[in-house]
Amino acid sequence: MNYPKGVKNSNTNNYIKFDNRGMDLEQDINITNQYYVDKNIAFIYKKPTPITVTKIDYKNNSVIIKEGYFKEPSTTDYNGLYKGLYIDFEAKETSSKTSFPLSNIHKHQIVHLKHIIDNGGIGFLIVRFSSLNKDFILMAKDLMSFLKNNDRKSIPLDYFLDNGYEINISYMPRLDYLKVIDMIIGGNNGK
Amino acid sequence: MNYPKGVKNSNTNNYIKFDNRGMDLEQDINITNQYYVDKNIAFIYKKPTPITVTKIDYKNNSVIIKEGYFKEPSTTDYNGLYKGLYIDFEAKETSSKTSFPLSNIHKHQIVHLKHIIDNGGIGFLIVRFSSLNKDFILMAKDLMSFLKNNDRKSIPLDYFLDNGYEINISYMPRLDYLKVIDMIIGGNNGK
Numbered sequence: 001m002n003y004p005k006g007v008k009n010s011n012t013n014n015y016i017k018f019d020n021r022g023m024d025l026e027q028d029i030n031i032t033n034q035y036y037v038d039k040n041i042a043f044i045y046k047k048p049t050p051i052t053v054t055k056i057d058y059k060n061n062s063v064i065i066k067e068g069y070f071k072e073p074s075t076t077d078y079n080g081l082y083k084g085l086y087i088d089f090e091a092k093e094t095s096s097k098t099s100f101p102l103s104n105i106h107k108h109q110i111v112h113l114k115h116i117i118d119n120g121g122i123g124f125l126i127v128r129f130s131s132l133n134k135d136f137i138l139m140a141k142d143l144m145s146f147l148k149n150n151d152r153k154s155i156p157l158d159y160f161l162d163n164g165y166e167i168n169i170s171y172m173p174r175l176d177y178l179k180v181i182d183m184i185i186g187g188n189n190g191k
Numbered sequence: 192m193n194y195p196k197g198v199k200n201s202n203t204n205n206y207i208k209f210d211n212r213g214m215d216l217e218q219d220i221n222i223t224n225q226y227y228v229d230k231n232i233a234f235i236y237k238k239p240t241p242i243t244v245t246k247i248d249y250k251n252n253s254v255i256i257k258e259g260y261f262k263e264p265s266t267t268d269y270n271g272l273y274k275g276l277y278i279d280f281e282a283k284e285t286s287s288k289t290s291f292p293l294s295n296i297h298k299h300q301i302v303h304l305k306h307i308i309d310n311g312g313i314g315f316l317i318v319r320f321s322s323l324n325k326d327f328i329l330m331a332k333d334l335m336s337f338l339k340n341n342d343r344k345s346i347p348l349d350y351f352l353d354n355g356y357e358i359n360i361s362y363m364p365r366l367d368y369l370k371v372i373d374m375i376i377g378g379n380n381g382k
Binding site for chain 1: 228231233234236238239240241242244253254255256257258259260261262265266270271272273274275276277306307309310311312
């Protein structure tokens with residue numbers, strides 16, 4: 001689940017971090033996207049976290065949500081435009097050194113990515129192996145291909161090394177994934 | 192603000208409808224989008240409503256939002272893919288017979304639509320004049336042009352008649368806006 005960072009836990013009154021699913025990766029992507037906007041390179045943004053609201057209240061003319069639940073995401077986290085192309089991806093982080101657990105990706109997100117490629121968009125995952133300091137793009141078609149041909153509950157690192165594309169961390173932009181996408185759609189995706 | 196339909200009001204314990212901003216239009220668009228998906232015509236979907244969560248709680252291992260607020264939307268409601276093209280729009284309803292109040296559109300949404308057209312996407316509004324039974328597409332460039340040349344707080348119906356494109360309600364799909372988009376991008380947008 002995609003819990004916002006630093007939400008107040010009313011049990012303890014402390015700000016806590018709920019999980020390790022890639023807030024740092026998220027931050028790297030967000031500042032990269034801001035760079036792309038500032039330089040008129042691309043317009044890619046994060047979608048809101050889906051929430052079901054079940055109870056609301058009023059106070060001083062404003063509406064307060066008094067009860068709600070995080071929904072299982074039915075789409076990916078990011079989408080946008082790059083040179084007129086539809087870009088759509090999910091970003092995930094794993095501390096594993098050997099494989100990426102598929103439990104990180106919801107079934108609806110896989111269906112979503114399938115719709116994206118079926119309709120001529122560019123869909124992919126960005127996966128960070130945080131213990132290895134490695135970030136990969138795995139194109140949606142290669143994800144689908146893995147899921148079709150494997151019963152495994154995780155994608156081995158080797159699959160990323162063979163079928164994915166590594167993104168190098170740099171100063172500015174921090175995580176230049178569109179450079180990699182350029183290379184992939186530019187015809188060098190024959191591997 | 193974009194309040195979900197049928198949210199429980201904890202003051203009255205009744206299900207109420209919060210505003211008149213186009214739940215029916217939303218429904219027409221949603222069933223049209225479902226038709227597009229079912230017929231493999233396009234993949235266009237509604238983004239989640241942006242919410243700031245400020246307090247959460249735990250109960251039986253699940254996370255419950257105990258306090259949150261509806262955020263002013265920074266993007267449009269709908270986006271997706273049609274024949275490889277990036278489609279992005281906001282849908283609004285007005286009961287006025289003479290003009291569309293600009294207070295319906297947030298500043299961030301206008302910036303968003305500008306980003307869309309600057310990066311080669313297809314951005315527009317769908318505006319329903321519910322008292323007139325008329326639905327229009329107003330392309331983002333024509334919205335920008337109006338905003339640039341006018342200080343008015345609403346867009347007159349005449350502007351839609353002159354610069355917009357009417358969408359006819361039909362049986363299936365209910366609101367075939369992509370047919371109109373086809374016509375517009377097909378070259379008949381010289382008006």
